[in-house]
Amino acid sequence: MYKILKEEGRAKRAELSTVHGTIQTPVFMNVGTSAAIKGAVSTMDLQQIKTQVELSNTYHLHLRPGDELIKEMGGLQKFMVWDKPILTDSGGFQVFSLAKLRKIKEEGVYFSSHIDGRRIFMGPEESMQIQSNLASTIAMGFDECPSSVADRSYVQASVDRTARWLLRCKRKMEELNSKEDTINKHQLLFGINQGAIYKDIRIEHAKKISEMNLDGYAVGGLAVGETHEQMYEILDEVVPCLPRNKPVYLMGVGTPANILEGVERGVDFFDCVYPSRNGRHGHVYTNQGHLNLFNAQYKTDASPIEEGCQCPACRHYSRAYIHHLFKAKEMLAMRLCVLHNLYFYNTMMEEIREALDEGRFASYKQAKLDGLLQNS
Amino acid sequence: MYKILKEEGRAKRAELSTVHGTIQTPVFMNVGTSAAIKGAVSTMDLQQIKTQVELSNTYHLHLRPGDELIKEMGGLQKFMVWDKPILTDSGGFQVFSLAKLRKIKEEGVYFSSHIDGRRIFMGPEESMQIQSNLASTIAMGFDECPSSVADRSYVQASVDRTARWLLRCKRKMEELNSKEDTINKHQLLFGINQGAIYKDIRIEHAKKISEMNLDGYAVGGLAVGETHEQMYEILDEVVPCLPRNKPVYLMGVGTPANILEGVERGVDFFDCVYPSRNGRHGHVYTNQGHLNLFNAQYKTDASPIEEGCQCPACRHYSRAYIHHLFKAKEMLAMRLCVLHNLYFYNTMMEEIREALDEGRFASYKQAKLDGLLQNS
Numbered sequence: 001m002y003k004i005l006k007e008e009g010r011a012k013r014a015e016l017s018t019v020h021g022t023i024q025t026p027v028f029m030n031v032g033t034s035a036a037i038k039g040a041v042s043t044m045d046l047q048q049i050k051t052q053v054e055l056s057n058t059y060h061l062h063l064r065p066g067d068e069l070i071k072e073m074g075g076l077q078k079f080m081v082w083d084k085p086i087l088t089d090s091g092g093f094q095v096f097s098l099a100k101l102r103k104i105k106e107e108g109v110y111f112s113s114h115i116d117g118r119r120i121f122m123g124p125e126e127s128m129q130i131q132s133n134l135a136s137t138i139a140m141g142f143d144e145c146p147s148s149v150a151d152r153s154y155v156q157a158s159v160d161r162t163a164r165w166l167l168r169c170k171r172k173m174e175e176l177n178s179k180e181d182t183i184n185k186h187q188l189l190f191g192i193n194q195g196a197i198y199k200d201i202r203i204e205h206a207k208k209i210s211e212m213n214l215d216g217y218a219v220g221g222l223a224v225g226e227t228h229e230q231m232y233e234i235l236d237e238v239v240p241c242l243p244r245n246k247p248v249y250l251m252g253v254g255t256p257a258n259i260l261e262g263v264e265r266g267v268d269f270f271d272c273v274y275p276s277r278n279g280r281h282g283h284v285y286t287n288q289g290h291l292n293l294f295n296a297q298y299k300t301d302a303s304p305i306e307e308g309c310q311c312p313a314c315r316h317y318s319r320a321y322i323h324h325l326f327k328a329k330e331m332l333a334m335r336l337c338v339l340h341n342l343y344f345y346n347t348m349m350e351e352i353r354e355a356l357d358e359g360r361f362a363s364y365k366q367a368k369l370d371g372l373l374q375n376s
Numbered sequence: 377m378y379k380i381l382k383e384e385g386r387a388k389r390a391e392l393s394t395v396h397g398t399i400q401t402p403v404f405m406n407v408g409t410s411a412a413i414k415g416a417v418s419t420m421d422l423q424q425i426k427t428q429v430e431l432s433n434t435y436h437l438h439l440r441p442g443d444e445l446i447k448e449m450g451g452l453q454k455f456m457v458w459d460k461p462i463l464t465d466s467g468g469f470q471v472f473s474l475a476k477l478r479k480i481k482e483e484g485v486y487f488s489s490h491i492d493g494r495r496i497f498m499g500p501e502e503s504m505q506i507q508s509n510l511a512s513t514i515a516m517g518f519d520e521c522p523s524s525v526a527d528r529s530y531v532q533a534s535v536d537r538t539a540r541w542l543l544r545c546k547r548k549m550e551e552l553n554s555k556e557d558t559i560n561k562h563q564l565l566f567g568i569n570q571g572a573i574y575k576d577i578r579i580e581h582a583k584k585i586s587e588m589n590l591d592g593y594a595v596g597g598l599a600v601g602e603t604h605e606q607m608y609e610i611l612d613e614v615v616p617c618l619p620r621n622k623p624v625y626l627m628g629v630g631t632p633a634n635i636l637e638g639v640e641r642g643v644d645f646f647d648c649v650y651p652s653r654n655g656r657h658g659h660v661y662t663n664q665g666h667l668n669l670f671n672a673q674y675k676t677d678a679s680p681i682e683e684g685c686q687c688p689a690c691r692h693y694s695r696a697y698i699h700h701l702f703k704a705k706e707m708l709a710m711r712l713c714v715l716h717n718l719y720f721y722n723t724m725m726e727e728i729r730e731a732l733d734e735g736r737f738a739s740y741k742q743a744k745l746d747g748l749l750q751n752s
Contacts (some may be wrong), residue, residue, distance in 0.1 A: 035700065040416035040707035044692060065675065065700040072676055073696055081692045299441065300448055315456045316420060320449055324411065324441040331416035331707055 001215070002247050006356050010239065010266040013356035016216075016247050019186040020077070020085045020137045024248060025268035026352050028259065028345045029053040029087055031276060034060045035070075035080045038276050040331055043082040048312055049339060050346035053085045053137075054269045058130050059094035062122075067133035077181040087271075088136035089251075090127045090169075092143040093220070094194070095322035104144065106161065122205040124168040128189075132176040135183035140218065141169040143192040148225040155196045158315050159205045166191045166209055189217035190249060197226050199237050206241040217242045218249035218269075228258065256285065256348055256372050260365045263352055275341035280334040282326050285344040289374035291319075293337065294296030298323040311343035312336075377591070378623050382732050386615065386642040389726030389732035390590075392623050395562040396453070396461045396513045401623060401644035402728050404635065404721045405429040405463055407652060409457045410436045411446075415714035416707055419458040419551045424688055425715060427723035431511075431647045434506050438498075439489050443509035451511030451559040463647075464502045464512035465627070466545075468519040468568070469596070480520065482537065500544035506567075508552040509560035514726040516594065519568040524601040531572045535581045542567045542585055564591035566625060573602050575613045593618045594625035594645075603637050604634065611641040631663065632724055632748050636741045639728055651717035655733035656710040658702050661720040667695075667749035669713065674699040687719035688712070 006013040016023045030037060030051045037046065037054075046054065056076060061067055073079045076086055099111035099120075122130075127142035143162045146155050173189045176182050191209040195202030202268020209217065219238055222231045232264065235250070242248055249269035252263045259270050275285070282293040287308040291298070292304075304314035305322070313322070313336035325333030346366070355364035382389040392399045396482040406413060406427045413430075414424065421429065432452060437443055449455045452462055471478065475487035475496075480709045483500020498506075503518035519538045522531050549565045552558055567585040571578030585593065595614055598607045611626070618624055625645035635646050649698040651661070667674070669681070681691035681698070689698070689712035699710030724744070731740035 034706060035697075036706040036708045037705070038706065040711040042688075042692075042708055042712070044688065060704075064704055065696075069676060069696075073678060073694070079694075079697055079700075081697070118723070139564040196645060302449060312418075312420065316418075317560075320412075320457075321455055321457070324455075328410040328412070328436075328440055330410060330412040330414065331710070332412045332418055334707070335416040335711075336418070367459075 002245065003247070006359070008356055008359055008361045009264065011263050011356060011361050012266055012268060013353055014247065014268055016268075018085050018137045018188065019184060020083065023052055023085055026259075026263045026349055026356075027269055028349045029055040029269060030342050031055050031079070031271055031273050033057045034064070035076060037338065037342070038152060039274075039280050039334045041338050041342070043080055045134070045312070045339060046082065048341040050348075050350060051084070053087055054080075055083050055087045055089070056134070056136070057094060058088050058091035058134065059127055061134060062091065062130050063115050067130040071135070071183065073358065074203060077135065085114060085137035087138040087269075088131045088134050088140065090140040090192070091122055091130065091239050092127070092140040093251075094144045095122060096145050105338065106318055107143070108166075122278035124165040125172045127351070128169050128172040128176060131179040132173070132182055132184070132187060135188065137271070138188045138216070139173065141166045141189060141191045141192055141214075143220060145194060145221045145224070146196050148196050149341075150196055152198055152201070155198055156201055159194050159201055162192070162194050163205060163208050166212060170212055170214065178286055189245075190214060190216035190218050192218045192220040192251070193238060193242070194221045196221060197230055197234065199234060202234060202238050206238050208242065209372075210243050213247070216247040216249060216269075220251045220267050222250065223253045223258070231258070232261050232265065235262065235267070239266040242265075251272060256345070259348070260352070263361070264365060275345045276338045277278050279337035279339075279341040282337060283331070284337050284340050285372075287371040289372060293322050293328055293333075295323075305337075305340050306344075309340065309343070311340045313340040352372065378621065380621070382735070384732055384737045385640065386506070387732060387737050388642055388644060389640050389729055390623065390644060392644075394461050394513045394564065398709075399428055400463055400729055402635075402639045402725055402732075403428050403429040404725045405645060405647040406718050406722070407431050407647055407649050408431045408456070410440070411452060413714065413718070415710040417652075417658050417711060417714050417718070419456055421688070421715060422458065422713060425719040426726060427460070427476055427575040428722075429463055429645055430456075430458050431463045431465070431468060432510070432512070433504060434464050434467035434510070435474065436447040437464075437504050437510060438467065443506040445509070447559065449511035453511065461513035463599050463645075464507045464510050464516065466516040466518040466568070467506065468516075468624065469501070469521045469627075471498060472521050482540075484518070501527075501548045504545050504548040504552060508549070508558055508560070508563060512563065513560070514564045514566055514592070517542045517565060517567045517590075519570055519596060519598045521570060521600070522572050524597065526572055526574050528574060528732070531574055532577055535577055536571050537596045538568070538570050539581060539584050543587060545708050546588055548744065555573055564592050566590060566592035566623075568594045568596040568620070569614060569625070570597045572597060573606055573610065575610060578610060578614050579617050586617065586619050589711065590622070592625060592645075594627050595643075596627045598626065599634070604637075605687040607634070608637050608641065611638065611643070615642040619678065632721070633745055635724070636744060639737070640741060651721045652714045655713035655717040658709070658713060660713050660716050663744070663747040665748060669695060669698050669709075670702055671699075681713075681716050682720075685716070685719070687716045689716040
């Protein structure tokens, strides 16, 4: 199912076969939190920008429109019209970052919806049931994501519980995958490593979950306050403790530089809201550094965001036009910049895979970083 | 240049050849006020929904980004990447509906920008210069649009001045079209009939401007307060006073029913913000009446907005998905509904042309109205 095609140092070029198609890794998943990419980007648009995997959020979809409704509609793929792989996160992160009046117990978490305040309970079994209803390709284990500044004893207790939760997730997923009315009976389950910035706790936890023989493993709770250097050090320690023959997913990461460093350390999967969020604010990526299209210097700039870029924005529209659209508060501005940024990320992943295929990742990485840092 | 292909009663099936291509009429122009269709619809999207003519606003583009900038960028077609015809209105209507601290003189209008308050002067020559800079296919004469409740003496003085302004527009346009550095030396000029609800004033004004031998004639100042019946009565009186061998444009109109009635009375060109504005609010048109996609009844409705519709929204997405997108405040909801509504209007115009071609407009019109009125 997961096959390493090429290696360079710790970096892996691999593929993961799923019931919804084969994913070429390293891959950047495009975030569509509520079953839509923000910025008026449709799944038809995603077909034009090299997207391999769409990522949606269990917490958001459980609250609205409801996972049972999506199951009734034939699952998330059918609902949002996307026949390629989808990864759903477990809801754990959002329960801890968005929900209110949270109470953590051994059985799971009691919290209030950030939309209408209603009380909700979510534990490992509920998260698996929801993700099974959504019928995503890859489900994530239900975890607690402790703050990177939480104290040691809190974090130790938390990851111990997250490990117990993961076993319950695995049992529940097996049960759901064998049920008659389950839409995707081949749903995969990835476990999530936690432990804040305590390397020994993370390592012990990584070893423990590695024994559970899951379909893949994620490193969670990074890029939430610690420095980039701390993140890279944790990856240096943790990734080698995860099974080499399973995909590794670095959650919520990150900048193009973060991704290049992650790939070097053996990461296969990435996701981040940066390209879409930045695009909506006029920040666009180029291989000569980033631009802010709100700046007056682009008022009469007839060139595309990036010369030679084949994205739907650059193939047609000028910086001057997009600058005008932002000034005139036209939504089209956001859409064009989100399309460009996602295409930029997806193309970078394609370049990374090619570089790995040809055994020149190290030099590719250095050249890419040199270009990216020009304007920063 | 303008050729009537078929007639049925007063209704005309015609075509207008322009330097940017031939326009098949009756036609509905798609409104992109600030050089963009609201709802994140791009000019690439317009290619998919049968749009023939894009309409932009002189007043808005003069204020932002500035018509001289657009001229520097090669004109509006190049700026917004649309190689088919564009009609620009003259700014008259917006000066009277949007601008503040307005002073009307014989030479033109002094007013304050609704964006930053700066004082601006616009007269017939300025409007023509701006539209020449924009390099649209069809420019509109600079007019005053008196309120439909203005008293008789005010309206009489106003239309007399509008007629004098139109002569100045014509002279200025001839001068601009013969200048070396003009982008579109074949820019067409349509004159605008005004007169509020005073039929005799409108008729006298229509006759006067008809003598100016312009490229086309518009009826302005309707659909701004009077009843639909009053509008139809005015068209009954005014359109026969305009040259039969020139295109007639009913400005800012309207509902599908208004358009059918307008075609019957000899109108060729229409424009209106209804389809895009309604779409952004979840109101969509179908041949079985309109729907409000915010309604809870569409929560689990797997059918498209309209069965059999070939628009980009209906070819892929369900009412349930679009309902969810509106509830989740995802911009994609607006985009899909605007695309559907514009496609609905553009397709209706295509049906109208086919019906006229085949001499069955009267029965088509009745059947269409019966369908449209089902839910209203």
